[in-house]
Amino acid sequence: MDPQDIYELLAAVKSGSLDPAEAAERLRKLPYEDLGYAKVDHHRALRRGFPEVVFGAGKAPEQTAGIVDRIAARGQNVLVTRTSADVLSLVSPSWPSARYHAEARSVTVTVRETPRLAGRVAVVSAGTSDLPVAEEAALTASFHGAEVERIYDVGVAGLHRLLDRTDSLRRARVVIVVAGMEGALPSVVGGLLEAPVIAVPTSVGYGASFQGLAALLAMLNSCASGIGVVNIDNGFGAGYLAVAILKSGSVET
Amino acid sequence: MDPQDIYELLAAVKSGSLDPAEAAERLRKLPYEDLGYAKVDHHRALRRGFPEVVFGAGKAPEQTAGIVDRIAARGQNVLVTRTSADVLSLVSPSWPSARYHAEARSVTVTVRETPRLAGRVAVVSAGTSDLPVAEEAALTASFHGAEVERIYDVGVAGLHRLLDRTDSLRRARVVIVVAGMEGALPSVVGGLLEAPVIAVPTSVGYGASFQGLAALLAMLNSCASGIGVVNIDNGFGAGYLAVAILKSGSVET
Amino acid sequence: MDPQDIYELLAAVKSGSLDPAEAAERLRKLPYEDLGYAKVDHHRALRRGFPEVVFGAGKAPEQTAGIVDRIAARGQNVLVTRTSADVLSLVSPSWPSARYHAEARSVTVTVRETPRLAGRVAVVSAGTSDLPVAEEAALTASFHGAEVERIYDVGVAGLHRLLDRTDSLRRARVVIVVAGMEGALPSVVGGLLEAPVIAVPTSVGYGASFQGLAALLAMLNSCASGIGVVNIDNGFGAGYLAVAILKSGSVET
C-alpha cells in the first residue's frame, strides 16, 4: 500500500463513499509489515544503479544464470561471486556485457552505468595465494562504483615491499587488507595509516592455521586501532563494507 | 496510534477539517514500529497473570529490589532468578508474599493468582550438584502455573533409580532433564518416553567437562528423538519452554 | 512373557501341576528386561499408525530398500531421511505409494492412513540454502500427521519479509526455525511469539561459521525465551520434537 493508495482511501472517506469506521478498520489492519516493505522498497530505489549481488557457491550454473537473467531484465547490474566460467557461457548470449573475472571467480553483467563514488579504496594482500579473495574484494568495490588500487604481495616477511607503497596507501579513504597464515598485515598497515582498515582473514595456510582461524584471531586482536574484521575469505563483505563507508562519507547529514 | 486515533483522523477528513493529502501524509509517516508496538502490547495483555522474570546475576540487590518493586506495583507477579537472600530482605517489607527459594537461588513475589496450566511437567536431575539448575527450572514452571513433579538424583550410573520412576515420568506432558558431566540422562529418558524432553546441560563436572561443554554436546547428539536443548545451566529457559509447550497445547487452533 | 503366560503359570500352580516354589523361582528369575520389553512393545503399539524412520546416510540403496520393505510389509508407514532417488526406484515396484521428496532428500512409503494431529507446525527458514533441512523438518512433521505451514526465506537481514508473515506465525502451535550463518532468526521469531520455538542450526555458511557452530552457539544463547535447540542440520529431530509437542498437548492427563 503506497501513499497513493492511502490518498485514495482518504478521498473515498471524504467523498462519503467509504465509512470512516470501515476505513479505520482497513488502516488499522494494514500490517506494518507492508509499510515496512514499502519503506524498504523505496529505500532500495535510492540505491538504484548499484548492482544486485548473487552468491554463486552451491548453485548450479543454470540456476545462477536464471537469477542473473531476471535481475538484468529488471535493468539492474549483477555481480555473481564464487562462481565459474560456465555461468558466463550461459549468460553472455542474452547479455553481451557479461564478463568473467577469473581471479575473483566472479561474473558481472552491466546493463546501466554505475555512479562513481568519491574516494579511493586500496586493496592490500599479503601473498599470491590470497589473490582470489583480494580480487573478490576489489571487484565488489569497483563494480559498486569505487576507484580501486591494488597493492598485492606485500606480506610482513618482506616489509620493504609494503613500505614502498606507503604513499599509495595514504591516498586511500578505506584500506582493505587481505591476509592468511598469521594475519599480521592489518596490524602493520593499521599502524601506518589514519584511514579505516577492513581486515579479511583468508584460509590460506596449513596446520595450525586451522583454515583461517589463526589469521582471524590475529586480526581481532590487532594492537593497531581503526580495524574492522570480516569473515574468513569474505572478500565480497570487505568490498561491500568499503563501499558503505565511501557512501556514508558522501551522505548529507 | 491506536484505532481510536485513526478513527478520529478519518472523521476529521470526513468533516473537512483535515485535508485528505495531509491525512495521507500523516498516515504514511505513521511508523510501523508504533503499530508493531501496539500489537505487542496487546499481545502482552493476553499473558496477563503470568509473571515477569528478572535475571538477577550481575545486579546489585538494591537494583533488583527496585525493579521488583516497580513490577509488583503494576500488579504483576515477579520471579527473580540467580539472586540471593539479600534481595528478599529488601523486598519483603513492601511485599509480604515475597519468598526466597534457596536451592533455586530465586525470589518470587505473588500479587495475584496465577492461572493453572493443564498438564504436568516432570523435572529430572542426574546428581545432587545439578539441584540448583533443576530447582530453577521447577520453580520457573510452577510459578508460571504448571504442576511440577521432581524426580531427582537418578543419574545413568544407577539406572534402576530412574527405571523405578518410569510411571511418574510417563504421566508428564513435558519432561525437563538436567544433567552435567557426560550428559547422558536425556538420551535414556528420551528413549523411555513419548513426551517432549527439554535437556539442560549443567556446568557440573571438572577437567574435560569444560564447564558443561561435554554435556551440551552429548545432548545435542542424542540418539533419542524428541529432545530440545537449552543453554548450559539455563534452568529458567527450560522451565519457560516447558510452560510454552503446556500453553501451546491449551490453545484453540 | 506376557500376561497370558503368567496366568497359565499361576493356573498350573493352582491345579497342582506346578510347585509354588518352582513357580516362584521362575518368576523371580523372570528378567525385568523382558517385562520392560513388553511394556515398550505395548507402548509402541499405542503409536500404531505413526511411521518408522530410517536414517539413510551411510547405507547403500539396496540396504535401505530392504529395510523399507520389511517395515512396510509389517503395515507401517516409513520415512527415510538423508537418502537419494535411487532408493525410490528400488522400492516403488513393490510399494507404489513410495515417493521421493527431492528437497527433503527423503523417501516416504504410506501403507496406512496416518491419524491427523491437532495444531499447526510452522517451519521458518532463513535462506534458500537452508531449504533441505527445513524440508526435512516439514516432511517429518507432516508425515507424522501434523499440518505444516512453510514460511521460507525470511532471514533477519530483510526483516520485513518476516514481519509480513507474523499472522501466519501466530497461528502455529509450534514453530521450527531453521537458520545457518549467524543463526539469529530464532531469537527474532522467539521475541514475536508465545509458542514454543524449535531452533535448527544449519551448516550453511563458510569461514568462521565452522560448519554450523556459529549458528548453534547463537541459538543456545538466544536472549528470547521458549527456545529449544537441536543438532546442526537435524531437520528430522526438529520435526519429530514438534510432533511430540503436538501429541503431548492432545494427551489426556
Add this chain to the structure above:
Amino acid sequence: MDPQDIYELLAAVKSGSLDPAEAAERLRKLPYEDLGYAKVDHHRALRRGFPEVVFGAGKAPEQTAGIVDRIAARGQNVLVTRTSADVLSLVSPSWPSARYHAEARSVTVTVRETPRLAGRVAVVSAGTSDLPVAEEAALTASFHGAEVERIYDVGVAGLHRLLDRTDSLRRARVVIVVAGMEGALPSVVGGLLEAPVIAVPTSVGYGASFQGLAALLAMLNSCASGIGVVNIDNGFGAGYLAVAILKSGSVET
C-alpha cells in the same frame, strides 16, 4: 635527519669541506628508520587536537595518573579506558577538567578543544549488561569529536523497540552495534540500513556463550552486508573505527 640536514651536507660537499665519498657513506648509512620516524612524526602532527588513549587495565592508578599527567602537560587531551575512579582523584588536582565516566569505566582530561567531526555515530546496544562496552564506544567517539546518539536496550527479542528507532538509526553515518549472548542485533540493524555497521561482541552471557565467542562468531557470519567486527568487549576499538570512518569521509581525496 631532516631536509635541512641533507641540504647542509650537500652544501658542505659543494663547498669542498666534505668529500663526496665521505658524504655518500654518511647518506648510505642514513637509516631509513629515521626517515620513517620523521614521516610518522609529521603524520602525528596532522592529528593534533585528537586525544591520546591509555589502556588502563593492569596499570596501577599511580602509573596511569603519571602517564595522564605527561600527556596533558604536552597539551593533548587524554582518554583512559578500563580504569577506575581512583585515577580521577589522583589526576583532578592538577587537571580540573578531568572527569570520570562511570558507565564507560573511563577518565577524560580535556586541555584543548577537540575539532568536531561531520556526521553522527549511533551506538546501539542489545541489553543493559552491554552498557559498559557501549558507553566506552560512545565516549571514545564523542571525545574524538563525533556527535553520538545512544540507542540502548533494543535487543532482538523485543524487535519493536528497535523498529521504533529506525529513523534515528537512518540519520547516522556509522552505526556501532553492541551485543552479547547470541549477537544477533548487528544482522538485524545491518538489514535495515545502508550505513556501515561496526559490530562489537560482548562477553555478556553464560554457558555456551563462552565469554563472547558465540556473539563473535554470529557477527562474523552475519547474513547482512556492510558489517565489520572488532574484538570481544572492545568498545574503544569500535568507537575509534567509527571516528576513522567519519574522518575518512571528510578527507579531500
Add this chain to the structure above:
Amino acid sequence: MDPQDIYELLAAVKSGSLDPAEAAERLRKLPYEDLGYAKVDHHRALRRGFPEVVFGAGKAPEQTAGIVDRIAARGQNVLVTRTSADVLSLVSPSWPSARYHAEARSVTVTVRETPRLAGRVAVVSAGTSDLPVAEEAALTASFHGAEVERIYDVGVAGLHRLLDRTDSLRRARVVIVVAGMEGALPSVVGGLLEAPVIAVPTSVGYGASFQGLAALLAMLNSCASGIGVVNIDNGFGAGYLAVAILKSGSVET
C-alpha cells in the same frame, strides 16, 4: 518384592485364597524396576567390605561429615576425595579410625577390614606437581585393598629415572601413569610394559596446556598400545579402574 513375597502370593493361589487372574494382574504390574533394584542390591552385597566413595568438592564440611557418619554407621568403610582436614576434625570424634591424607586431599574411615586384592598397582607420576592426583589414585587403590607401589617424579625429560625403575614397573599388574604438561609419560611406560596402563592427564602446566587438554590429547593419541585414559585430574577414577581390573582377574569365569 523379594522371592519370599512371590512365594507367598503363589501359595495363596494354590490355597485358593487368591484368584489366579488377580495374582497374574499383580505380577504383571510388578514393576521391573523393583526387580532391577533387588538385583542391584544383591549385587552390591557382593561388594561388601569395599568402601563407599564420597566426592567432597563443593560440599560443606558439615555435609560431608554427615554423609560419612551415615555410611560408617552402616558398617562400611568410607573414602572422601577432594576434601579438607576440616572434615577430619568433624568426623574423628565419632570415628577414631578416621585419617586425613593431606597429599591425596582425602579422608578415610575404616570400620571393617578390607579384603586384600591379588596383584600390585604401580602409580607413576611425572612431576612433583602431579602428586595430589597421583596420591588420590594410590589411596583409592590401596583403600580398596590393592597393594600399591609409588614411582614418582620420573618424567620423560629425565628418562634415566624412569628406566631405573623398570623392574618395579614390570612387577605391577596394572600401572597408573599420572602426567600433566605434554602428557608423554604413558606412551613411554606403555612401550616398556605388557601390563595395562591407565593414563591420567593432570591440569598441571600453563599456557597452551589449556588446563590439561594438551596432556589429555597426547594420552588419547598414544602410539603405545594397552592404554586407557580417564578424565583430567581424575586420580580417583584411575585408582578405581585399577581395582576393577585387579578384581576382574580374580573372578572365576
Add this chain to the structure above:
Amino acid sequence: MDPQDIYELLAAVKSGSLDPAEAAERLRKLPYEDLGYAKVDHHRALRRGFPEVVFGAGKAPEQTAGIVDRIAARGQNVLVTRTSADVLSLVSPSWPSARYHAEARSVTVTVRETPRLAGRVAVVSAGTSDLPVAEEAALTASFHGAEVERIYDVGVAGLHRLLDRTDSLRRARVVIVVAGMEGALPSVVGGLLEAPVIAVPTSVGYGASFQGLAALLAMLNSCASGIGVVNIDNGFGAGYLAVAILKSGSVET
C-alpha cells in the same frame, strides 16, 4: 649381547686369552641400549604366539602385503587393521590361512596356534554404524586369544535391549563399549557392572558430534566409575587393552 656372550667373554678373561682391561673396555662401551634391546627382545619372546599388528591405513596394498609376508615368514601371526580386501588377494597365494574380515576392515594370517586367554571380553555397540569399530575391537581381542561375545545395537535410546543382555554382560571380565553420537552407553553399562569398561568413542554422528568429540568428552566425564577411554574410532586399541587386562589377571605376581 646375551648372558651367553657375557659368559664367554668372562671365560676368555679367566683363561687369559683376553686382558681384563680390554674386557672392561668392551663391557663399559656395551651400550645400555643393547642391553635394553635384549631385555625387550627377551620380553617379546614371552609374547611368542601373539600376533604382530600392522596399521594398514595409508599403506599401499603391495606395501602391506610385503610386511605381512615378512612377519608370517618369521612364524608369527599377523593382524592388519584398516585395510582392504586387495591385501587379501596379494597375501593368500603364499598364506592360505589369510582371511579378510570385511566388517572389521582387517586381514589376519594365522601361522601358529594362539594360546587361549582365560576370561571373556564383551564387545557392546550402540548402533549399526558403530559396527566397523566394534568388529575391529572384537577381532583384535579374539585374534590375541580372547573369547569374545558381541552385544550389538543396544544404544541407550532403547534401553530394554541392553537390559535384556545384562546377564551376558555380567559374565565378561572386561567390557568394551563402542558408541558414537552422545556416547552415553559406557556410563549406562558402567553403572550395571563391576568389570572394567573400555569406552571407544566413534566418529559416527554429524553436526555437533564434531567427528566423535562429543562422544569422547561424554565418555571421559562419565559419572560411572571403572571406565578407561581410548581414542576416537580406535577399536584396535580397545581390543588390545582388553587383552592386556586379561593377560594381567593371568600373571603370577
Add this chain to the structure above:
Amino acid sequence: MDPQDIYELLAAVKSGSLDPAEAAERLRKLPYEDLGYAKVDHHRALRRGFPEVVFGAGKAPEQTAGIVDRIAARGQNVLVTRTSADVLSLVSPSWPSARYHAEARSVTVTVRETPRLAGRVAVVSAGTSDLPVAEEAALTASFHGAEVERIYDVGVAGLHRLLDRTDSLRRARVVIVVAGMEGALPSVVGGLLEAPVIAVPTSVGYGASFQGLAALLAMLNSCASGIGVVNIDNGFGAGYLAVAILKSGSVET
C-alpha cells in the same frame, strides 16, 4: 639506489652540475623503502649460493616450472617443496641438474655449489608415516649446505631404538624431531641432549589427534627445555630454522 648512485649524485653536486637544493630534494624524497630494499638486496647478496625456496602447494606444475626457470636462470639454486614429479619433467630439459625427491615431495635444481655449513643436523622421526615431513626437513637443511643425519622410526613406544642412537644424537649441533600422534618424542630427545631441539608436529594420527593439534600442544608443553616448535607438518620451516642456527653459530660477532 645503491652507494654508487649516491656517490654520482654527490659528485654532480661537487662539480656544480647539480644544485645542492635539487640534490637535497632528490635525497629527501628518496623513499626509505628503497633504501630498505637496497639493504635487503645487499643482504641477500650475502646469502649468495643459498637456494631460493618455492612453496609448490596450490601452484600448477607449469607455474612452478616457470618460477624455477627464472630463479635458476639468475644463477641461484632452487628448492621446490610440496610439489610433484610433474614439475621435474617440465624443468629437467632446461636444467639437467634437477632432481625429484619423492619422499620429501620436493624438486631441487643446483646451478652452483652451495657452501657447506659447519655442524651436523640430526633429523629424528617417530614413525614411518612422519617420513615425508622428516625428509622435507632433511632435504631443506642439506640443500642449504648442512650435513644431515637421519634417525628414523624411533618413537617413544619402543624407547630402546632411540637410546641405541644416543651417540649419533649427541654429535649433532641441532636436532629436528618430527612426530605425530601424541608428539612425545621431542620431550624424550630434549631430556637426553644439550643441543637445541626443533620440534615438528605432524598431522599423522586420527580421531583426537585433530590433524596434528594433539602433537602440537604436547610439544609446546614439553617438560624438557631447549625446544622450539614449528607449525604442523612444517618440515621446511624446521630445516630452515636449523640452518639459521648453524649459520648463526658461524657468524663473527
Add this chain to the structure above:
Amino acid sequence: MDPQDIYELLAAVKSGSLDPAEAAERLRKLPYEDLGYAKVDHHRALRRGFPEVVFGAGKAPEQTAGIVDRIAARGQNVLVTRTSADVLSLVSPSWPSARYHAEARSVTVTVRETPRLAGRVAVVSAGTSDLPVAEEAALTASFHGAEVERIYDVGVAGLHRLLDRTDSLRRARVVIVVAGMEGALPSVVGGLLEAPVIAVPTSVGYGASFQGLAALLAMLNSCASGIGVVNIDNGFGAGYLAVAILKSGSVET
C-alpha cells in the same frame, strides 16, 4: 657402576676369586638404567657452572627456599622463576648473593662465576605488558652466561620504533621476540633478519585473544622462516633455547 668397578670385577675373575658364571650374572643384571644414569650424570658434569633452574609457581616460599639452599650448598648457581620477593628474604641470610628481579619475577643466587657465552641474544618485546615474560627470557639467558640486549616496546602498530633498532637486531646471534595480542611481531622481525628467531606468545590481551591462543597461532603460522615457537608466557623456555643455540655454536663438532 663405573669402568673402575667393571675392571675390578674382571680382575677378580682373572684372579679366580670370582667365578665367571657369577660375574656374568652380576653383569647381566647390571641394569642399563644405571649405566644410563652414569652417562647422564657425567653429562651433567659437563654443564658444570651453569645454573640449576627452579619453577617457583605453586611452591610455598619455604619450599622454594629449601630447594635453593640445597642447590647452592652443592656449589651451583640457582635461578628461580615465577616466584616472589618472599623467597629472597628467606634465602638472603644464608646466601648474600641472592637477588630478586622484580620484573622477571625471579630470584637468582650466584655462588660461582658463570662462563660467558659467545654471541649476543636480543630480546624484543611488543608492549609494556609483555615485560615480565621478556624479562624472564632475558634474565634466563644472561644468568646462563649470554650477553643480552633488550629492545622493548616496538610493536608492529608503530613500525618505525622497530626499524630504528634494526642494526641492534642484526648484531644478535639469536633473537627472542615476545608478543601478545595478535602476535605479529616475530613475522616482522623474522623478515628483517637472518638469525634464528624464538617467538614467545604472551597471554596479554582480552576477548578473542583467548589467553594467548591468538598470538600462539599467529606465530606458528608465520610467513617468515627461521622461527621456533615456545609455550604461551614461557619466557624461561625462550631464554633457555637461546642459550642452547649459543652453546651449540661453540661446540667443537
